[in-house]
Amino acid sequence: MTLTALSDTKQKILDAAIYLFNSKGFTGTSVREIAKKANVNVAHISYYFKGKGGLLEHLVSQFYEGYLTVIENNLSHLTKGSAGSCLRSLILDILNYQHENRQLSRLVLREVTLDTVLIREVMTTYLTKEKYYLKAILEHGIKVGQFRKVFIPHIIIQLKSLVNMPYLQPQYMSEVLHIQSHEAYFVHQYYKDVMIWIDSLLTEHHPIQQKVVALR
Structure with a gap:
């Protein structure tokens, strides 16, 4: 995967998290829902942010x-x-x-x-x-x-x-x-x-x- 693709994947995760955290709340949103919304593998969230908490912190x-x-x-x-x-x-x-x-x-x-x-x-x-x-x-x-x-x-x-x-x-x-x-x-x-x-x-x-x- 190229650096551009990696960057795009990270941004898609961030955009999906912002949308879901706003609409469903942080506690009401699962990592799987974020991955589905971003159209990425769940493993990418762990790779970039070490989980949902790390994503919010970022x-x-x-x-x-x-x-x-x-x-x-x-x-x-x-x-x-x-x-x-x-x-x-x-x-x-x-x-x-x-x-x-x-x-x-x-x-x-x-x-x-x-x-x-x-x-x-x-x-x-x-x-x-x-x-x-x-x-x-x-x-x-x-x-x-x-x-x-x-x-x-x-x-x-x-x-x-x-x-x-x-x-x-x-x-x-x-x-x-x-x-x-x-x-x-x-x-x-x-x-x-x-x-x-x-x-x-x-x-x-x-x-x-x-x-x-x-x-x-």
Whole structure:
């Protein structure tokens, strides 16, 4: 078997696993079902991933490696002293990354809500790095006077909730809110609305902030 064929086989397994884990759940999916969906021999799953658990671990790692690369690529804006532009660019790139990897995003973001050995490892590696980077951006913005003083953990909670919601609960988005988050236009429009929220929360002189002050 050629290297290209091996690579194609591996990708077919990954695609099949993402589909089945999303539709039937990790525990409800068997290795044989993945092999059948991918049209490969069961032995290939053991060869590449050492079983179903290894397959899930690979998918989670694949998602977060790409996710952290997106964050790291945006940190260069901080060297120019612009925490605001860094945060704006970062949010847009995260939304685009999750949109381009919708099914994988849905799977991983759902798995992160569970308490497993794998997810505890993710918490202490990838998500700890994510917190460090987001905290650095917010702290820098506060230090140079671009952001008002806020309790950073709460901002991170709210920001992650906004950014993850469309990909964590796609059925709610489409069936209850009637928003088609898989459409290309969604990211552009949603990004603008998220930035209105960011500006109202972090920027001292945003019109919403001024109105609140006036009411007092």
